[in-house]
Amino acid sequence: xxxxxxxxxxxxxxxxxxxxxxxxxxxxxxxxxxxxxxxxxxxxxxxxxxxxxxxxxxxxxxxxxxxxxxxxxxxxxxxxxxxxxxxxxxxxxxxxxxxxxxxxxxxxxxxxxxxxxxxxxxxxxxxxxxxxxxxxxxxxxxxxxxxxxxxxxxxxxxxxxxxxxxxxxxxxxxxxxxxxxxxxxxxxxxxxxxxxxxxxxxxxxxxxxxxxxxxxxxxxxxxxxxxxxxxxxxxxxxxxxxxxxxxxxxxxxxxxxxxxxxxxxxxxxxxx
Ligand code: ASP
Numbered sequence: 001x002x003x004x005x006x007x008x009x010x011x012x013x014x015x016x017x018x019x020x021x022x023x024x025x026x027x028x029x030x031x032x033x034x035x036x037x038x039x040x041x042x043x044x045x046x047x048x049x050x051x052x053x054x055x056x057x058x059x060x061x062x063x064x065x066x067x068x069x070x071x072x073x074x075x076x077x078x079x080x081x082x083x084x085x086x087x088x089x090x091x092x093x094x095x096x097x098x099x100x101x102x103x104x105x106x107x108x109x110x111x112x113x114x115x116x117x118x119x120x121x122x123x124x125x126x127x128x129x130x131x132x133x134x135x136x137x138x139x140x141x142x143x144x145x146x147x148x149x150x151x152x153x154x155x156x157x158x159x160x161x162x163x164x165x166x167x168x169x170x171x172x173x174x175x176x177x178x179x180x181x182x183x184x185x186x187x188x189x190x191x192x193x194x195x196x197x198x199x200x201x202x203x204x205x206x207x208x209x210x211x212x213x214x215x216x217x218x219x220x221x222x223x224x225x226x227x228x229x230x231x232x233x234x235x236x237x238x239x240x241x242x243x244x245x246x247x248x249x250x251x252x253x254x255x256x257x258x259x260x261x262x263x264x265x266x267x268x269x270x271x272x
Contacts (some may be wrong), residue, residue, distance in 0.1 A: 001108045003074050003076065003077065004008060004076050004078070004123075004143075005029060005079065005123045005142070005143020005144075005146075006079050006082060006083065006123065006143060006146035006147065007075055007080075007083050007143075007147070008144075008147060008148045008149065008150055008151050008152065009147045009148065009149060009150065011075065011083050011149070012034060012075070013034065013074035013075050013079070013143055013212045014032045014033065014034055014143075014144065014148075014152075015030070015032075015036070015039040015074070015141070015142065015143055015144070015182055016029070016030065016032070016033070016039065016141070016142050016144050016153060016154050016156040016157040016162075016262060017029065017030055017033075017039035017040040017042070017043040017139070017140065017141035017142065017156060017157060018040075018043050018139065018140050018141075018156060018157045018158070018159060018162060019040060019043040019044045019046075019047050019137070019138070019139050019163075020047070020138050020139075020159060020163055020164065020165040020171075021047065021135075021137050021139065022135065022137060022165035022166050022168075023135045023136070023137075023167045025166070025179075026047050026048070026050070027047055027053050027159045028043045028045065028046030028047025028050070028052075028053060028054075029043050029046060029053055029054040029055070029079050029157035029158070029159065030042050030043050030046060030054070030055050030056070030060040030063075030064075030157060031054060031055075031060065031153040031157040032054040032056050032057040032060070032151055032152075032153060033055070033056075033057070033060040033064065034057075034061060034088070035060065035061065035071040035072060035073065036064045036069045036070075036072075036074075036208070037072060037073065037074065038069070039072075039141055040139050040141040041069070041127070042060065042063065042064045042067070042069060042160070043139070043141075043157070044139075046060075046272065047065065047068055049193045050063075051075070053159060054157060054158075056153065057151070058135070062233065066271075068223035071078070071226060074143075080125060082146075083147070086146075086147055088139075098170075102202060108109060108126065119158050123142055123143045123144070123146075124140060124141070124142035124144075124156055124162070124174075124175035124176075125139075125140070125141050125142070125175075126138070126139075126140050126162075126163070126173030126174070126175060126197035126229050127139045127140075127173075128165070128171040128172070128173060128229060128230070130182050130231065130233070130235060132165070133230035134139075135167060136167050136171050136231070136233065136234065137165060137171070138162070138163050138164075138165045138166050138171040138172075138173055140156045140157075140162040140163040140174070141156065142154060142156040142175075144156065144178065145177070145178060148196055152179030152190045154179075154181075154182075155174055155178035155179075155181035155182045155186075156174075156178065158182055159187060160184055160185045160187055160188035161174065161178070161181045161184075161187060161188075161211075162174050162175075162180045162187060164187035164190070164191045165191075166191050166195075167233070168192045168195075168233070168234035169191050169194050169195045169232065169233060169272060170191060170200060170230060170231050170233050171191070171230065171231050171239065172187040172188075172190035172191050172194075172200075172203065172204075172205045172207075172228065172229065172230040172231075173187055173228070173229050173230075174186050174187055174223065174226060174227070174228050174229075175226070175227045175228075176225045176227050176241075176242070177224040177225050177226060179224075180211055180212035180224040180226060181226060184207070184209075184210060184211050184214070186207045186211070186226070186228060187228075189202040189203075189206075189207050189229075190204060190206070190207050190228060190230050190238075191203075193206045193207070194230065194232050199232070199236055199238065200230035200231055200232050200236050200237055200238030201230075201236075201237070201238035201239070201263065201264065202238070202239065203228075203230050203238055204228040204229065204230050204238040204239060204240035204263065205238075205240045205264060205266055207228050207240075207266075208226060208228065208240055208241075208242050209266060211226065211242075211272075212225065212242075212266070214268070218255075220244070221244040223267055224240075224242060225244050226241070226242045227239070227241040227242070228238070228240055228241075228247050229250055229263075237250070237252060237261050238263065238266070239261055239262075239263025239264075240263045240264045240266055241263065241264075241266070242265075242266055242267060243265070243266070243267045243268075243269060244265045244267075244268070244269060245268065245269040246265070247262045247263055247265055248262075248263045248264075248265070249263065250263065251264050262268060
C-alpha cells in the first residue's frame with residue numbers, strides 16, 4: 001500500500017512495510033518512507049541485500065533511490081481533499097476551515113458521508129503465502145494511521161508486531177491500531193500460539209483477548225480496532241477482528257482461484 005493512502009498530519013504520505021522469509025528467518029522493513037509507491041518491494045530488498053532489518057525515513061529513501069525506484073508524489077487528489085477536510089475539523093479554535101461567522105452552517109453529514117470514521121482510518125494489507133515446497137513468507141504494507149504525527153512508525157514494519165513468519169509453524173499479520181499491536185507483539189504471539197498447537201483461527205482470537213485482558217485493568221471499556229490474520233504450515237487459516245457487528249473477511253488464493261474466508265469477531269457488538 002502506498003499510493004491512495006491517507007497522509008500524516010502534515011499532508012505527507014509516509015509508508016511502512018515489512019517482509020519476512022520463514023525459511024531463512026530473514027526480514028526487511030522500511031518505515032516513514034516518502035515518495036516511493038511500492039514500499040514492500042523496498043522492504044524485500046532490505047531483507048535480501050543488506051545485513052539490516054529496518055531502514056527509516058531519509059535513509060530508506062536513499063536506499064530506494066539507489067535501487068532505482070522512481071520518486072513520485074503519493075498524495076492523490078482524493079486523499080489531499082480528505083486531509084484538508086480533516087484539518088478543517090481538527091479544532092473549532094483553529095483558523096482552518098470556514099470563516100467563523102459561517103461555521104454554524106456546516107454540513108457535517110456531507111463530510112461524514114465522505115469520511116465516516118475520521119478518527120482512525122487505516123490502510124494496511126497483509127499477505128501470507130505458502131509455496132509448493134511448503135516455504136512460508138509474508139508481507140505487511142501500509143500508509144499507516146491517517147493523520148499520524150510526522151515520523152510516527154506503526155506496527156507494520158516492526159517484525160513480531162505487524163508480521164511474523166516461521167517455516168516450522170506458520171505466519172501471522174496485523175492491521176488496525178498499530179500502537180496496541182506493537183505493545184503486544186501480536187504477530188509473534190500468534191505464531192507462538194500456533195506453535196503450542198492452537199489453530200490459526202484460535203491464535204487470532206487468543207491475541208485479541210490477550211490485548212483486552214491487559215487493558216481490562218486500566219480501561220475496561222477500551223477495544224482498539226485490530227484485525228489479525230494467520231496461516232499455519234498445513235494451510236489452515238485464521239482471521240479475527242476485535243469489535244464489530246460483522247465477521248471480518250479475507251481473500252484466499254487457492255488452486256481453484258480466489259475464495260473468501262470469513263473469520264470471527266472477538267467481542268461482537270450487541271444489536272441496539
Ligand atoms: N496498523 C496500521 C498502523 O497502525 C494501520 C492499518 O492497519 O491500516 O500504522
